[in-house]
Amino acid sequence: MQITGAILVGANDRTGGSTFQAVDPASGETLSPAFHEASPTDVDAACALAAEAFPTFRDLALDVRAAFLESIAEEIAALGDDLIVRAMAESGLPRARLEGERGRTMGQLKLFASVLREGSWMDVTIDPAMPDRAPLPRPDLRRLNVALGPVAVFGASNFPLAFSVAGGDTASALAAGCPVVVKGHPAHPGTGELVARAVRAAVAKAGLPAGVFSYLPGTTNELGGALVADARIKAVGFTGSRGGGLALVKIASERPEPIPVYAEMSSVNPVVLFPAAARNRGAALGEAYVASLTQGAGQFCTNPGLVIALEGSDLAAFEASAAAAMGKTPAGQMLTPAIHGLYSKGVDALAAHAAVETVARGPVGEGVNQAQGAIFAASADAFASDPVLGHEVFGSSSIVVRARDMDEVKRIIRGLEGQLTATVLFDEEDEELVAEIVPLLAERSGRVLGNGWPTGVEVSHAMVHGGPFPATSDGRTTSVGTLAIARFLRPVCYQNLPDRVLPPALRSDNPYGVARRVDGTMTQA
Ligand SMILES: NC(=O)C1=CN([C@@H]2O[C@H](COP(=O)(O)OP(=O)(O)OC[C@H]3O[C@@H](n4cnc5c(N)ncnc54)[C@H](OP(=O)(O)O)[C@@H]3O)[C@@H](O)[C@H]2O)C=CC1
Numbered sequence: 001m002q003i004t005g006a007i008l009v010g011a012n013d014r015t016g017g018s019t020f021q022a023v024d025p026a027s028g029e030t031l032s033p034a035f036h037e038a039s040p041t042d043v044d045a046a047c048a049l050a051a052e053a054f055p056t057f058r059d060l061a062l063d064v065r066a067a068f069l070e071s072i073a074e075e076i077a078a079l080g081d082d083l084i085v086r087a088m089a090e091s092g093l094p095r096a097r098l099e100g101e102r103g104r105t106m107g108q109l110k111l112f113a114s115v116l117r118e119g120s121w122m123d124v125t126i127d128p129a130m131p132d133r134a135p136l137p138r139p140d141l142r143r144l145n146v147a148l149g150p151v152a153v154f155g156a157s158n159f160p161l162a163f164s165v166a167g168g169d170t171a172s173a174l175a176a177g178c179p180v181v182v183k184g185h186p187a188h189p190g191t192g193e194l195v196a197r198a199v200r201a202a203v204a205k206a207g208l209p210a211g212v213f214s215y216l217p218g219t220t221n222e223l224g225g226a227l228v229a230d231a232r233i234k235a236v237g238f239t240g241s242r243g244g245g246l247a248l249v250k251i252a253s254e255r256p257e258p259i260p261v262y263a264e265m266s267s268v269n270p271v272v273l274f275p276a277a278a279r280n281r282g283a284a285l286g287e288a289y290v291a292s293l294t295q296g297a298g299q300f301c302t303n304p305g306l307v308i309a310l311e312g313s314d315l316a317a318f319e320a321s322a323a324a325a326m327g328k329t330p331a332g333q334m335l336t337p338a339i340h341g342l343y344s345k346g347v348d349a350l351a352a353h354a355a356v357e358t359v360a361r362g363p364v365g366e367g368v369n370q371a372q373g374a375i376f377a378a379s380a381d382a383f384a385s386d387p388v389l390g391h392e393v394f395g396s397s398s399i400v401v402r403a404r405d406m407d408e409v410k411r412i413i414r415g416l417e418g419q420l421t422a423t424v425l426f427d428e429e430d431e432e433l434v435a436e437i438v439p440l441l442a443e444r445s446g447r448v449l450g451n452g453w454p455t456g457v458e459v460s461h462a463m464v465h466g467g468p469f470p471a472t473s474d475g476r477t478t479s480v481g482t483l484a485i486a487r488f489l490r491p492v493c494y495q496n497l498p499d500r501v502l503p504p505a506l507r508s509d510n511p512y513g514v515a516r517r518v519d520g521t522m523t524q525a
């Protein structure tokens with residue numbers, strides 16, 4: 001499939017005034033072709049088409065919408081190696097990682113298709129009428145979840161496939177029955193266009209209204225701002241910086257009709273290393289820590305940016321092993337010159353901090369825009385007295401906090417901001433302490449993991465990839481896994497309406513055969 005640099009508004013290819021080009025971060029060279037910057041006129045056209053498409057798309061038979069999601073996955077597969085080659089050039093990510101990400105992207109579309117067919121996402125609940133109830137009769141009440149309306153999706157730079165144009169936000173919004181308008185990430189416009197064309201092909205094959213999907217490439221905050229401000233947009237999905245996410249939350253909340261913004265922003269993903277684990281296998285854990293920290297040049301929002309442990313010789317052995325591993329781990333290619341610049345600034349600030357010790361630096365990169373890994377350490381007092389030490393440095397940088405005792409460990413945890421993940425590394429002897437710490441971590445994070453590493457998120461039914469602010473702007477939900485569909489739904493109750501005017505899932509004959517809660521009891525079809 002050809003990359004043309006067009007703005008994809010429904011079925012139309014549009015061109016704009018100014019253009020921009022992608023940059024290969026590994027060479028610093030610009031890549032062809034030039035991409036047209038979407039304008040406010042394109043935002044208006046995309047949102048108008050999305051609003052027009054909404055009722056038809058929302059009311060599609062479940063199987064038709066499920067087949068559409070599966071067809072997007074097939075169209076992405078049909079892009080073949082061109083997609084991988086372009087994504088490698090635009091992101092600097094290696095082939096194996098991008099092939100895995102493509103599989104994950106297709107897998108999550110198919111998973112949402114199965115969720116649609118199964119039907120419990122609608123949460124159909126029926127309280128039958130009780131005409132003879134005294135002193136007052138009860139009306140017939142029937143509730144289900146319905147789509148919110150058109151959704152704006154901001155693709156992430158660090159997952160050009162799985163968190164971008166047809167990534168988790170788009171898949172869950174389409175599954176819910178919401179048309180999607182994507183603001184393409186300027187770091188991977190060619191990858192974005194290829195995937196957008198695949199989605200558009202699936203829209204056409206299914207005979208759906210073209211406004212179900214549009215793709216707006218661009219490099220300006222104004223473009224994203226105009227999209228979120230458009231009255232026809234009813235929710236926003238975002239993965240990126242805290243500043244970007246909060247800017248969109250502000251725009252959304254100041255609209256005449258405020259709307260929800262589901263922004264996944266920043267997290268340092270604390271790891272608590274318990275005493276027996278440090279004593280029994282500190283060296284092995286030190287190596288595993290560096291493997292997780294440096295994976296993908298540390299450009300994961302789940303990367304272990306903070307380790308908390310008791311000071312002493314066991315922690316010293318963990319740090320020494322981590323330092324040795326870091327010394328052997330080549331610098332990782334970063335996604336963009338800007339992200340590399342922010343990383344270097346963050347690491348330099350920590351290295352220059354009076355209360356911070358540099359435990360290890362990785363080898364200096366031989367190419368451009370490469371992240372030289374970094375491990376720092378600080379006392380619990382120093383960490384607690386400067387909030388900057390707890391901020392995310394996006395890349396392979398992490399800080400070890402040395403606590404004097406478990407009370408200090410608890411104090412540090414109580415002072416943490418909201419997190420996507422929190423990890424406990426423990427052996428059997430530690431379990432009593434773990435039981436005290438896990439509730440503190442669960443209060444502050446979306447996922448608590450035992451004896452693993454937080455990078456790599458399973459796409460499944462039970463997954464939560466969310467967490468209290470600032471990990472996300474709304475800690476009640478998730479951006480990965482099937483629960484993500486709930487972000488784009490709202491409940492509607494129908495009272496005393498005859499079958500013929502009710503949505504199919506609420507009718508007496510239950511044509512979709514979905515499980516329903518009737519008078520408080522779950523019933524199979
Ligand atoms: N925790 C995480 O998961 C991630 C964190 N990051 C952090 O973000 C930094 C920059 O990376 P990047 O991916 O570019 O993330 P950004 O948050 O800068 O950008 C993400 C998307 O949001 C848009 N955007 C950003 N700010 C605004 C705004 N004020 N108004 C409207 N739209 C906006 C951008 O569009 P445009 O630039 O075209 O305006 C882009 O499409 C990284 O160094 C890292 O610190 C990045 C990725 C993931």
Ligand SMILES: O=C(O)CCC(=O)C(=O)O
Pocket residue numbers: 156158159163239299300301302454455456457458465
């Ligand atoms: O670790 C993962 O698989 C997902 C990470 C993520 O969501 C992110 O880096 O934005």
